[in-house]
Amino acid sequence: MEIWSPEIRQSVLLTVELATISTAILLVLATPLAWWLAHAKGWWTEIAASIIALPLVLPPTVLGFYLLVMLGPDGPGGWIASFWGGRTLAFTFEGLVIGSVVYSMPFVVQPIRNAFSATGERPLEVAATLRASPWRTFWTVAVPLARPGFLTGAVLGFAHTVGEFGLVLMIGGNIPGRTKVLSVAIFDYVETSRWREASILAGFMVIFAFAVILTMTLVDKRAARAAA
Amino acid sequence: MRTAEPGRINAAFRGRLGNFMLDAELSLPATGVTAIFGPSGCGKTTVARCIAGLQRMADGFCAVDGEIWQNHHSFLPVHRRPIGYVFQEASLFPHLSVRRNLLFGAPKAVGAQIAFDEVVDLLGLAALLDRSPHRLSGGERQRVAIGRALLSQPKLLLMDEPLAALDRATKNEILPFLERLHGRLSLPVLHISHDMAEIERFADHLVLMEQGRVVGSGPLHSLRPIPPAGNRDRYGDCSPRRKSVGNRTRMTSMPIDFHDIDPNRVAAILYRSQDDVDTLLADFAETLTRSGERIGGVVQRNIKDGAGCQVGMQAVDLMTGREISICQPLGSGAMACKLDAAGLAEAAVAVTRAIAADVDLVVINKFSKQEAAGEGLRDELADAIAAGIPVLTAVPEKCLDAWNDFTGGIGTSLLCERSAIEGWWQDLSSRMKRARAARLAADAPAALLTDHHVG
Numbered sequence: 001m002e003i004w005s006p007e008i009r010q011s012v013l014l015t016v017e018l019a020t021i022s023t024a025i026l027l028v029l030a031t032p033l034a035w036w037l038a039h040a041k042g043w044w045t046e047i048a049a050s051i052i053a054l055p056l057v058l059p060p061t062v063l064g065f066y067l068l069v070m071l072g073p074d075g076p077g078g079w080i081a082s083f084w085g086g087r088t089l090a091f092t093f094e095g096l097v098i099g100s101v102v103y104s105m106p107f108v109v110q111p112i113r114n115a116f117s118a119t120g121e122r123p124l125e126v127a128a129t130l131r132a133s134p135w136r137t138f139w140t141v142a143v144p145l146a147r148p149g150f151l152t153g154a155v156l157g158f159a160h161t162v163g164e165f166g167l168v169l170m171i172g173g174n175i176p177g178r179t180k181v182l183s184v185a186i187f188d189y190v191e192t193s194r195w196r197e198a199s200i201l202a203g204f205m206v207i208f209a210f211a212v213i214l215t216m217t218l219v220d221k222r223a224a225r226a227a228a
Numbered sequence: 229m230r231t232a233e234p235g236r237i238n239a240a241f242r243g244r245l246g247n248f249m250l251d252a253e254l255s256l257p258a259t260g261v262t263a264i265f266g267p268s269g270c271g272k273t274t275v276a277r278c279i280a281g282l283q284r285m286a287d288g289f290c291a292v293d294g295e296i297w298q299n300h301h302s303f304l305p306v307h308r309r310p311i312g313y314v315f316q317e318a319s320l321f322p323h324l325s326v327r328r329n330l331l332f333g334a335p336k337a338v339g340a341q342i343a344f345d346e347v348v349d350l351l352g353l354a355a356l357l358d359r360s361p362h363r364l365s366g367g368e369r370q371r372v373a374i375g376r377a378l379l380s381q382p383k384l385l386l387m388d389e390p391l392a393a394l395d396r397a398t399k400n401e402i403l404p405f406l407e408r409l410h411g412r413l414s415l416p417v418l419h420i421s422h423d424m425a426e427i428e429r430f431a432d433h434l435v436l437m438e439q440g441r442v443v444g445s446g447p448l449h450s451l452r453p454i455p456p457a458g459n460r461d462r463y464g465d466c467s468p469r470r471k472s473v474g475n476r477t478r479m480t481s482m483p484i485d486f487h488d489i490d491p492n493r494v495a496a497i498l499y500r501s502q503d504d505v506d507t508l509l510a511d512f513a514e515t516l517t518r519s520g521e522r523i524g525g526v527v528q529r530n531i532k533d534g535a536g537c538q539v540g541m542q543a544v545d546l547m548t549g550r551e552i553s554i555c556q557p558l559g560s561g562a563m564a565c566k567l568d569a570a571g572l573a574e575a576a577v578a579v580t581r582a583i584a585a586d587v588d589l590v591v592i593n594k595f596s597k598q599e600a601a602g603e604g605l606r607d608e609l610a611d612a613i614a615a616g617i618p619v620l621t622a623v624p625e626k627c628l629d630a631w632n633d634f635t636g637g638i639g640t641s642l643l644c645e646r647s648a649i650e651g652w653w654q655d656l657s658s659r660m661k662r663a664r665a666a667r668l669a670a671d672a673p674a675a676l677l678t679d680h681h682v683g
Contacts (some may be wrong), residue, residue: 122319125282128306129313130333130380137307140332144323 003200010177011185012204018093018181019161022100023108026157027150029101030108034149035142037109038116049113053106063103064170071095071171096172096179100161107156115149116142148220155216159209230299232291235259237384237416241278243285250274250285250440256433258293258384261410261417263427263448266437272420275437276386279418280313281306292384312377312385316393318369320361326372327357333380340381342413347375350412351405367398371405378413385417391426396583396615403429422607424573425580492659494613494639495652496595496631497622503644505622506530506541506593512649513546513591521657524582525591525612526552526575526605543571545578546591552578572604579608583615588657592621600630610634618656620649 037049055063068090071077077089077098089095123145127137143150165183172179174188182201189198230240233255240253250271256262264272277283279290281297281304290298297304320329330347334340348354351371361369370390377385390406391399403426410417410430421427427434427448436444499505510527517523524547531542543552552574582590590612598604612619613635622644623631642648 122315122317123321125306126313126315126319126321127332128282129280129311130376131307131335132333133307141321145321147323 005197007176008185008197008201011180011182011201014093014177014180015162015182018096018100019158022097022104022161023154023158025097025101026104026108027154030105030112030153030157031150033105034109034112034116035138037113052109055103056106060103060164060166061170064099064167067095067099067102067167068171071098090171091173091175091179093178096168096181099167099171100164103164103167104157104160107160108153111149111152111156112146113149115146118149119145147223151216151220155212158212162205162208230289232294232296234294237262237279237292237418239275239279239290240288241275241285241290242287245274248274248440250278252437252440252442254435254442254445256418256435256445258416259414260432261419261430262433262435263419263421263431264435264437265421265424265427268422270437271440272422272437273388274440276313276388276418276420279384280311280386281309282313310381310383312380312382314370314374314377314385314387314390316389318361318366318373320364320369320372320376322361324361325357326353326359326361326364329361329372330357330376330379332376335381340379342378342381344379347378350408351375365398366394367401370394370398370402374405374409378409378415382415385413385415386420387417388420389422390419392422399426406430423580424577425584428577489613489616489638491638492640492656493616493618494635495618495620495642495649496639497620497642497644497649498625498628499622499644500625504530505644508644508646508649509591509593509620509622510544512646512653516589516653517546517549521589522585522587523547523589523591524578524585524587525589526578526593527591528593543575543593545574545581547578547582547585547587575605576608579605579612583608583612583617586615587617588660589618589620589653592619595621595623595631595634596627599634600627606634618660620653 033052037045037052069075071089073081073088077095078087081087081089081092081094086092089098119142123141124137127141128134132140162181163183165187168179168181168184169187172181172184174180174184180188182205186198186201186205189195189201230238232238235258237254237256237258239255242251244250248269248271252271252275254275264275266272274283278285278288279292279297281290284298284303288298289300290296296302297309320326321332324332330344330353334344348357351374353371353375356364356368356372361372364372374387374390391402394402407430419427419431431448434444434446434448435442497505497509506528507530510529513523513525513527524545526543526545529542529544544550545552552571579590579592592605592609592612594604595606595609596604599606599609609619609621628641640652642652
């Protein structure tokens with residue numbers, strides 16, 4: 001009996017794919033959001049920040065329930081799915097991506113927002129007095145100075161997507177090859193008393209998590225050395 | 229003044245920032261170095277930021293050399309204004325090397341007026357180019373920041389207290405570079421400062437600001453700075469009544485940290501109103517000067533009429549021996565007599581000059597009501613103490629609390645007697661001489677060697 005059975009491979013690949021796509025989308029959405037939260041002044045920024053932070057405190061099942069309603073045939077998800085002839089986004093890979101993005105958003109926004117705030121206004125002012133347009137200032141000053149925040153955000157976003165369970169079960173179900181990700185697969189194996197497969201997957205998760213964190217730390221150290 | 233004139237900088241800004249009201253109008257030549265001088269919090273930095281476009285006043289006008297940067301219906305964003313801005317802290321980009329910091333704002337096209345090599349040479353940056361900003365000293369950082377501003381090919385250079393955050397040694401290291409810079413470049417410069425000695429070294433034109441307003445503008449030496457008004461009631465008359473108030477009012481000015489200063493070097497003569505401390509200090513200073521000691525600062529002599537009643541007073545700059553000014557007599561028999569604005573400014577310059585000359589003792593005639601309220605010669609006293617130079621001053625008994633708050637309790641209190649002062653000075657100066665001799669002895673072998681070579 002091989003360790004790397006097609007069933008296991010399928011769920012691992014699906015998880016990595018989901019986490020990669022979600023992280024990419026998260027970074028694209030979280031960066032302007034974090035920028036706005038770090039620089040806007042007013043009571044509504046804190047309201048927006050609280051809404052973004054909701055998934056931190058809500059039970060994943062509650063979040064999953066609302067998402068299920070929204071993604072279903074009668075919600076906006078059904079309307080979006082109708083563009084490519086689908087009926088619903090629930091129990092689809094696309095639905096999982098949307099769910100993961102919502103669920104992991106605070107873990108990505110918060111570190112990036114903190115990094116932007118820590119940079120402060122002064123470097124941006126300096127860049128402006130040196131004729132740099134706001135766009136150039138953003139890419140050549142704000143983003144490089146907030147690099148640790150981006151790194152932390154990306155790692156946290158990726159890891160949370162890999163590890164989410166309750167939400168996936170609510171909106172994705174357990175469809176092999178489409179929505180059966182690692183965490184659900186492990187649950188499945190335990191349910192059916194297939195301890196061997198469960199321990200292979202669980203062990204893989206531990207090694208994977210360790211490798212991700214170690215790589216990110218080393219990359220960051222090297223980048224910091226190169227800049228110094 | 230809200231018109232654009234070629235060859236001039238015209239600016240007017242009015243508005244409220246928190247509880248600070250700015251209402252400043254300027255018309256300056258767009259050549260040479262113009263210094264904007266005023267006490268902290270007078271709005272000089274805000275004016276510079278408004279001219280740069282970093283701060284936007286709704287009611288503002290700004291035109292440089294005929295080009296309108298801001299008026300009622302237009303506002304040129306910062307990155308479109310041909311300025312160079314040097315901030316108080318160097319603010320280098322930490323993720324870029326010195327070279328890339330310098331080139332950040334430099335136009336890509338060749339044939340720039342201010343060449344890279346020239347700036348590197350002018351500011352002595354050649355050895356630093358490939359270093360990271362983390363590995364530079366404070367002075368080096370500020371030189372890079374100045375170079376970076378110049379290389380963006382500005383038509384106006386704004387320097388916002390570029391030396392204020394540096395210690396005295398670093399300041400002295402940078403000042404020659406600044407002088408060279410102002411001498412070599414035809415660029416108009418707006419130099420913000422609260423340090424008259426700095427301004428005297430290179431400004432051509434002076435703008436005086438106070439509480440958000442421009443109170444004077446003209447060629448340097450045609451103007452005299454006016455001391456800060458306001459917060460006159462902080463320690464009021466230093467009355468002990470305030471002590472009973474549980475939560476004592478704090479100074480508005482920044483608390484100063486003198487903790488690494490040798491407490492023996494700061495001495496305050498405590499006197500009561502009936503003591504003639506002015507004469508005592510003036511006589512003591514005169515004795516020291518006669519015996520060839522290097523001392524500086526300001527003392528006062530009372531002018532008395534034939535009947536021995538005080539009718540006025542005269543302040544003397546100890547280094548030059550110059551009589552600074554005679555304050556207006558308040559009438560026969562009046563005891564309270566303060567330096568007027570011009571006199572105070574000159575006294576401040578006298579003390580600053582003494583600090584710059586690194587004298588062996590700075591005498592400042594008084595720490596009293598004005599100084600307690602954050603005015604008068606308070607800043608100069610702080611500079612002298614912070615510079616580590618021995619300081620002798622006189623403190624009325626009722627101002628002792630304010631004095632202790634100011635120094636953080638360091639220093640020696642002396643009785644208002646000649647012998648007490650002399651005792652302190654003899655003790656201190658002999659220790660200083662011993663320390664100096666020890667230093668010389670350490671250098672002696674090297675000195676002997678060079679002597680032999682010469683011989």
